[in-house]
Amino acid sequence: MEEIDELLKSKNLKKTKARRLILDYLNHSAPRTAGEIFSDIREKDPRLSLSTIYRNCEALAEQGILVKSSLLEDGMARYEYPRNGHIHHAICLGCNRIFPIDDCPFGQFDQIMSNKYDFDVTKHRIEIYGYCHDCRKAGKDPSAPIQEK
Amino acid sequence: MEEIDELLKSKNLKKTKARRLILDYLNHSAPRTAGEIFSDIREKDPRLSLSTIYRNCEALAEQGILVKSSLLEDGMARYEYPRNGHIHHAICLGCNRIFPIDDCPFGQFDQIMSNKYDFDVTKHRIEIYGYCHDCRKAGKDPSAPIQEK
DNA sequence: TTAGATGCAAATGTTTTGCAGGGCT
DNA sequence: AGCCCTGCAAAACATTTGCATCTAA
Numbered sequence: 399m400e401e402i403d404e405l406l407k408s409k410n411l412k413k414t415k416a417r418r419l420i421l422d423y424l425n426h427s428a429p430r431t432a433g434e435i436f437s438d439i440r441e442k443d444p445r446l447s448l449s450t451i452y453r454n455c456e457a458l459a460e461q462g463i464l465v466k467s468s469l470l471e472d473g474m475a476r477y478e479y480p481r482n483g484h485i486h487h488a489i490c491l492g493c494n495r496i497f498p499i500d501d502c503p504f505g506q507f508d509q510i511m512s513n514k515y516d517f518d519v520t521k522h523r524i525e526i527y528g529y530c531h532d533c534r535k536a537g538k539d540p541s542a543p544i545q546e547k
Numbered sequence: 548m549e550e551i552d553e554l555l556k557s558k559n560l561k562k563t564k565a566r567r568l569i570l571d572y573l574n575h576s577a578p579r580t581a582g583e584i585f586s587d588i589r590e591k592d593p594r595l596s597l598s599t600i601y602r603n604c605e606a607l608a609e610q611g612i613l614v615k616s617s618l619l620e621d622g623m624a625r626y627e628y629p630r631n632g633h634i635h636h637a638i639c640l641g642c643n644r645i646f647p648i649d650d651c652p653f654g655q656f657d658q659i660m661s662n663k664y665d666f667d668v669t670k671h672r673i674e675i676y677g678y679c680h681d682c683r684k685a686g687k688d689p690s691a692p693i694q695e696k
Numbered sequence: 697t698t699a700g701a702t703g704c705a706a707a708t709g710t711t712t713t714g715c716a717g718g719g720c721t
Numbered sequence: 722a723g724c725c726c727t728g729c730a731a732a733a734c735a736t737t738t739g740c741a742t743c744t745a746a
Contacts, residue, residue, distance in 0.1 A: 412699095413745075414702085431735090432735085433735080445702090446702090447702070448703095449703075449705095449736085449737075450702055452735090452737075453702085456736095468622065473622065473711085474735070475622060475735085488660065497664065497666065499664060511648070511675060511677070516680040517675070517677055517679055518677045518678040518679075518683060519675050520678065521675075521677070522674065523674040523675075524671065525672045526666070527670045527672070528670070529667045530665070530667075531665040531666070534667060561720055561724095562721095563726065564719095565727080581711075582709095594728080595727085596728045596729070597728095598711085598712075598728075599726080599728075601711060601712075602726080603726090622709095623709095623710070623711095624710085624711085698744105698745100698746090699745095700743105700744085700745085700746100702742080702744090703741095704741095706737105707739090708738085709734100711732105711734080712731105712733065713731085713732070713733085714729105714730095714731085715728105715729095715730095716728095716729095717726105717728085717729105718726080718727070719724105719725085720723105721723095721725100
């Protein structure tokens with residue numbers, strides 16, 4: 399991951415094993431909590447500590463390399479490596495999986511905000527909740543009969 | 548607040564002082580944390596406890612009467628009384644105030660999601676971050692010289 | 697060499713829960 | 722009366738921090 403090394407250097411962050419592991423891991427997965435990252439990359443380096451994950455994710459998010467957000471309603475922060483710029487998600491209420499979406503329905507909405515609300519938009523977040531193909535098939539959609547959790 | 552009483556009855560929730568105070572309070576304010584609700588309605592009934600606030604907000608959110616979300620990036624859950632159906636916010640990065648917005652830029656986006664991603668949208672959330680009029684005036688916008696926090 | 701990174705353990709702050717008593721219907 | 726609701730205190734959890742030690746540059 400030379401790309402990652404350059405990214406770190408450009409932000410004056412030292413290239414440490416922890417950072418490379420975190421970025422490489424997030425580069426191949428959906429938004430994850432610190433705990434999830436911890437237990438998943440622990441296999442590759444068992445001596446990493448949870449506080450290192452927290453400190454690094456925080457630092458990387460501050461530098462804009464990762465995006466921190468709380469998508470699900472469990473109140474936990476999740477970190478994500480923004481592969482294609484914009485980050486919008488579709489969150490399945492059946493399985494809690496998080497799907498990236500690349501359409502941005504915003505268009506000229508920033509302009510409306512400025513004109514109507516006198517508000518300067520610097521970023522926005524869109525989250526879409528619903529049911530994915532699999533969960534609809536599994537009968538977890540709203541029109542299906544009520545089921546056990 | 549007869550409206551509130553009916554709402555509670557329709558959800559099989561007892562009409563308690565705590566619930567009426569919480570709903571009345573949120574009916575007149577922006578999304579609030581449990582702690583904020585606690586200290587604000589404490590004035591009206593000093594014997595209310597924080598856990599009662601948590602339990603009630605949770606119950607009311609489960610019944611769909613309140614909406615729970617984590618808008619700001621401080622990791623704290625906020626509860627909101629959805630006055631006009633849709634809930635979208637403009638969050639000022641200068642003063643952290645939360646402004647409701649009533650335009651919904653989504654239009655036929657749900658249709659796109661269904662066609663392109665095979666995803667059934669049941670709800671969505673839009674959060675807009677930026678700078679409000681006041682904060683721009685106060686020089687807190689991004690183009691202003693760097694300031695102390 | 698030296699500022700920055702890390703591990704560990706302890707502290708923090710929010711949210712949850714157990715239990716005994718009190719209030720709504 | 723009966724069940725839900727509440728207060729209080731303690732527990733559970735995610736996240737942060739202090740400090741001594743290590744490591745990348």
